[in-house]
Amino acid sequence: MGPTTMSRHNPRLLRAVSLYLRALHYLAMAGVATLVVVAAMQVFFRYVVGESLFWSEELMRSLMVWIAFLSAGIAYSRGEMLGMRIVVDGLRPSLTAKIDIAGRVLIVIFLLVVAWYGWLFTMRTSEQEAVSLEISLGWLHAAIPVGCLLLAVHVAFADLFRSALPKEETSHSH
């Protein structure tokens, strides 16, 4: 975990990461905006037009799963995932730092295992088709390996990703 212990990051690397984060933010925004539009359309068609859309429900569910797994990295870097810190924060700072690194190693191992089995799961189901959207189920299930892999990178290089987070977005937590 070399890069995480450095206090300063290579400016080019930092720029690349913040570019990636910006893209992720726009994806998340576009995703939520689409979700609201489709949700509104579903209500409109059901209650005003009197004819239910057959594709909206599955689209919204799948979209939100993708948004959730893609935004997980941002959520982690913004400190939205809480743990019980009362014990470790009472220890010597050097010891706390070591425990935190060990904890992050465990998280990364876990996420990589899930990403790998998520990939196998995606491949196995890619022959099947989604119920109303005429695409392979693999496209829906791929949210898990992709999301877990990205999240693993966010956890492994926590410092780098935290300092590359856009300032305006970090100020508005919760």
Add this chain to the structure above:
Amino acid sequence: MVWLFSVFAFTILMGIPVIFVLGISALAYFVLTGQTQYLLVIPQRMFAGVDQFILLAIPLFVLAGALMDTGGLTRRLLEFANAFVGRFRGGTSLTAIWGSFLFSGISGSAAADAAAMGSVLIPDMKKQGYDVNYAAALIAVASLMDPLIPPSITMIIYGALSGTSIAKLFIGGIVPGALLALSLTAYAVYVAHKRGYPRLAPPSLAQIGRLTLTALPVLFLPVLIVVGIRGGAFTATEAAAIAAIYALVVAAFWYRVLTWAHLRHALIATAVISSAIYLLIAMANIAAFVFALERLPQNIVSGIQQLTDNRVLIILMVNLALLVLGMFLDVAGVLILTVPALVGIGAAIGMDPVHLGVMVTFNTIIGFVHPPLGLCLFIVSGVAKSPIEKVTMQALPMIGIALALLMLIAFVPELVLFLPNLLVK
């Protein structure tokens, strides 16, 4: 099972985020017991856990709350509350309680409530001579009304897990939420008299009228939600979609406070907050699978039945167990792990599912304001720039009030069931 619990205890003590603790424990269980054939079940369970239509109500309600919270709408709501309760002794503390009550109707999460109320009111209360720790503690405990009063993210998760009607849960939470507001008001008045906190000059009738008019569109949202989902006209998800669109229209065209920057903030906040909830549900669903493999819910139910058939004792034990779990786990985590067993116990002692759901919701959200996890305590102590221990000390009597109220609704089902039975067909 021993493996699961020891890895769980070890990783939680390490301070690893609860989301990962759940997943790591389940993975360790599969590997250490040699049941690696289940590893492929992990992604499947994660996907199945979050791929549910009802859960879409979460991002949509979060978005509605975030949009309503932009551009000083929170302040308007508080000024409205202040117009009525500010004139009494400890006026601003009463504004905190009733402002939070009103805010509950537009937001589904206690954390959003504590952050919004805290950032506006703690500086005000400090200026007026309130003990800053007391101010922070009051706002944290008052934020518990948020998950009780519709819309409520906690109740959506409970409803999705247990198959209980979300409309009935929402409406069943109104009376307990109002009782919490009333009992906190009594406590705040008592404290204000003892410590001599100030009363504010009452506004003129014209001012009250003007404040009511500006607050009206915000106050209408919870009415819209409750009216929409009672009688099953809308599903909770559809009500949430309408709430989000309504909030967008009101913020953009009625108040004209919505900027692109606000919209971007609201969309991102929605994605990030929902992501944390979705991942927690996904991970807890793996752990729930392990529990199901080990037949843990059934064993707990039969274990309790062997121990006692005293209804009162069982309800007390359930509440105690949930409070203890709430010290280590997030609300959604507690619910996912316990709901299968809880539904079994509820059926065994003949408890109404809606009554059970509201009681469990009330119980688990108390975890927001007690250490060591106490998310809302962390938020308000951050806003107040005061150590969490001091805020917690001030919160203790109010946590006691909340616990007393929990017992009241646990043993007087009518308090919960009266409204849903009256309103929902």
